[in-house]
Amino acid sequence: MFAKTTTLKNASGLHARPASEFVAQAKLFESRVCLRNLDKPDAAPINAKSIVRVLAEGIPTGTKMEISAEGADEREAVEKLIALVESGIGEG
Amino acid sequence: MRIFRGTPVSPGIAEGNVYLYQAFSCDVFESYVPEGREQEAFQAYQAAVHTADAELVAIIHSFAETDADKAKIFSAHREILDDEEIADEIRTAILDESKSADFAVDSVFTAFATLLSKAGDALIAARAADIRDVRNRVVRILHGEAEKNLSRLGAPAIVVAHDLLPSDTATLDKKNVLAIITEVGGTTSHSAILARSYGIPAILGVPEATNALPDGAYAAVDAITGEVYLEPDESSLQLLHQKRDAFAEDMQDASRYLAAEGRLADGTRIEIGLNIGSANDAGALRNCDFIGLFRTEFLYMQTDFLPDEEDQFEAYRRVLADAAGKPVTLRTLDIGGDKTLPGLSMPHEENPFLGNRALRLCLTHRDLFYTQLRAALRASVYGNLWLMFPMVGTLDDIRAAKEAVGEAQRQLESRGIPYDPKVRVGIMIEIPSIAIIADRAAQECDFASVGTNDLCQYLHAADRMNPQTEAYYQSFSPAMFRTLKLIFEAFAAAGKPVSVCGELAGNPQAAPALAGLGLRKFSMNASAVASVKRALSHFTLEQCRTIADQVCRQDTEADVKALLSNPFPI
Numbered sequence: 001m002f003a004k005t006t007t008l009k010n011a012s013g014l015h016a017r018p019a020s021e022f023v024a025q026a027k028l029f030e031s032r033v034c035l036r037n038l039d040k041p042d043a044a045p046i047n048a049k050s051i052v053r054v055l056a057e058g059i060p061t062g063t064k065m066e067i068s069a070e071g072a073d074e075r076e077a078v079e080k081l082i083a084l085v086e087s088g089i090g091e092g
Numbered sequence: 093m094r095i096f097r098g099t100p101v102s103p104g105i106a107e108g109n110v111y112l113y114q115a116f117s118c119d120v121f122e123s124y125v126p127e128g129r130e131q132e133a134f135q136a137y138q139a140a141v142h143t144a145d146a147e148l149v150a151i152i153h154s155f156a157e158t159d160a161d162k163a164k165i166f167s168a169h170r171e172i173l174d175d176e177e178i179a180d181e182i183r184t185a186i187l188d189e190s191k192s193a194d195f196a197v198d199s200v201f202t203a204f205a206t207l208l209s210k211a212g213d214a215l216i217a218a219r220a221a222d223i224r225d226v227r228n229r230v231v232r233i234l235h236g237e238a239e240k241n242l243s244r245l246g247a248p249a250i251v252v253a254h255d256l257l258p259s260d261t262a263t264l265d266k267k268n269v270l271a272i273i274t275e276v277g278g279t280t281s282h283s284a285i286l287a288r289s290y291g292i293p294a295i296l297g298v299p300e301a302t303n304a305l306p307d308g309a310y311a312a313v314d315a316i317t318g319e320v321y322l323e324p325d326e327s328s329l330q331l332l333h334q335k336r337d338a339f340a341e342d343m344q345d346a347s348r349y350l351a352a353e354g355r356l357a358d359g360t361r362i363e364i365g366l367n368i369g370s371a372n373d374a375g376a377l378r379n380c381d382f383i384g385l386f387r388t389e390f391l392y393m394q395t396d397f398l399p400d401e402e403d404q405f406e407a408y409r410r411v412l413a414d415a416a417g418k419p420v421t422l423r424t425l426d427i428g429g430d431k432t433l434p435g436l437s438m439p440h441e442e443n444p445f446l447g448n449r450a451l452r453l454c455l456t457h458r459d460l461f462y463t464q465l466r467a468a469l470r471a472s473v474y475g476n477l478w479l480m481f482p483m484v485g486t487l488d489d490i491r492a493a494k495e496a497v498g499e500a501q502r503q504l505e506s507r508g509i510p511y512d513p514k515v516r517v518g519i520m521i522e523i524p525s526i527a528i529i530a531d532r533a534a535q536e537c538d539f540a541s542v543g544t545n546d547l548c549q550y551l552h553a554a555d556r557m558n559p560q561t562e563a564y565y566q567s568f569s570p571a572m573f574r575t576l577k578l579i580f581e582a583f584a585a586a587g588k589p590v591s592v593c594g595e596l597a598g599n600p601q602a603a604p605a606l607a608g609l610g611l612r613k614f615s616m617n618a619s620a621v622a623s624v625k626r627a628l629s630h631f632t633l634e635q636c637r638t639i640a641d642q643v644c645r646q647d648t649e650a651d652v653k654a655l656l657s658n659p660f661p662i
Contacts, residue, residue, distance in 0.1 A: 011401075055211070
């Protein structure tokens with residue numbers, strides 16, 4: 001298991017277009033990938049490969065999030081996704 | 093041959109085959125598969141998903157050239173179809189819980205749609221509609237029914253329906269729709285306005301049309317007088333062809349005026365504007381002086397989710413840039429009444445026309461409002477933007493709206509995004525309470541445009557969508573003209589421009605009276621430009637004033653119409 005944290009920069013949160021891009025990227029990896037909203041005390045990790053889960057989570061701008069992965073390519077998955085979020089997911 | 097009558101709302105003659113449009117209704121009942129049949133059900137589900145995906149791919153392909161925005165919606169649907177959590181839960185529901193395929197699909201999709209609709213963010217909650225849309229598609233396929241919608245008709249047809257909602261018509265296959273017939277609606281229904289702007293002959297309020305006109309039958313439509321001929325005989329067809337030719341000739345004659353400037357007979361300049369309902373309609377702008385109404389609802393109705401700031405900015409930027417400096421009057425979101433949004437769930441109101449709609453809705457859904465305002469302000473650097481608020485009833489409304497603009501400006505400033513600080517900010521005048529204090533309103537806004545459709549409705553307390561109150565909805569009443577006089581004079585006194593963008597401005601019969609009351613800016617559908625210019629060219633300002641004066645002294649609408657049909661009898 002490998003995990004890293006980052007902050008969401010996108011002005012309107014993780015919705016529609018950025019969510020789609022994020023999920024599409026997550027799906028490229030073999031490992032199980034999860035996302036957790038660290039600003040919500042009891043938040044459970046959610047499946048980052050499910051667009052409806054990610055949208056339902058409703059992550060607003062400025063949220064501290066943890067991206068974790070479990071599997072053969074777990075390091076690569078986390079690094080790539082963190083980089084994506086830090087670049088503003090197409091809205092930077 | 094049988095003949096049916098209704099209200100002609102968009103003139104023209106057409107003939108062809110009927111296409112009976114009934115939106116798919118997909119009831120699913122709780123049902124389980126017998127023991128041992130679960131694998132079969134699961135395979136049926138998988139096959140349906142496969143078919144659904146193929147349908148979506150075909151749709152995306154067909155829109156790829158013409159409409160990238162629509163293509164995006166369906167790409168989002170493919171994502172949902174491919175969602176692994178939904179797939180897992182359906183698999184469990186069928187294989188472990190023995191639910192039938194359609195029941196499993198319905199349960200799981202509905203649960204996720206509900207989950208999403210509870211999200212605090214309106215933009216995300218709106219995606220619930222996408223999930224429902226995909227669910228409908230899969231269930232429809234499981235039930236063995238073919239796809240039916242108006243966006244790809246395949247062949248020219250006369251569309252017959254009970255009603256056409258804005259979301260139906262927003263994706264209409266214009267090329268192939270020969271005529272529109274519906275059972276409900278009237279002159280100012282959304283579908284009527286749309287039919288007129290596309291030049292499609294239309295007759296609304298034909299009772300029993302969906303029962304009487306079979307799918308595929310041959311019919312002829314006379315949308316000048318309001319008759320539908322089912323299996324027309326030879327002699328009727330001949331008469332219709334003559335009428336059609338005469339109509340085409342009249343349109344030809346009017347078209348001579350199309351490219352000319354709007355002027356009265358004595359040369360008094362009248363500005364002619366265009367009403368548009370999408371980013372693609374501004375082709376006729378070369379024959380007009382300004383865009384008097386840029387309706388923005390299309391952005392919210394073509395898709396099942398709410399458009400984000402980027403989508404809106406792109407659309408607004410395009411229109412402003414294409415207008416090459418001509419004023420573009422962008423009206424902020426005007427929904428409620430007969431215009432509902434697929435992407436936003438709104439509580440039921442007994443009286444939506446008097447309810448939380450348009451500006452009021454925007455003030456209670458601030459995120460929605462600010463998103464639109466930011467997009468519009470960002471686009472303002474590309475052209476001459478005039479921002480306009482619908483459903484203004486008081487000075488409080490004007491002040492609240494202007495405050496919201498200020499807030500949107502601050503939000504952009506904090507992101508370092510430029511906007512034009514000189515954007516004009518104005519109001520629609522459609523609620524009588526603001527019309528009566530037009531002089532005060534004129535002090536607090538840069539301009540106004542009169543929405544005569546709703547003004548008439550509110551003034552006369554008559555629902556413009558209800559065929560039973562059609563006789564009470566009187567756009568040519570003396571009260572309407574006196575109210576307009578009050579508004580025009582108030583704005584003239586304040587030195588602020590006023591236009592009319594409601595259907596009355598596109599009616600050549602009203603033109604001299606409006607000019608005589610002081611109107612110098614008429615905004616209308618492209619199809620009305622030539623005939624209004626022609627009508628205005630026949631009268632001097634003096635004559636217009638005489639007509640206006642007399643109109644205001646009449647007793648009834650019938651008297652006004654009689655006067656206008658023959659203002660200067662020899």
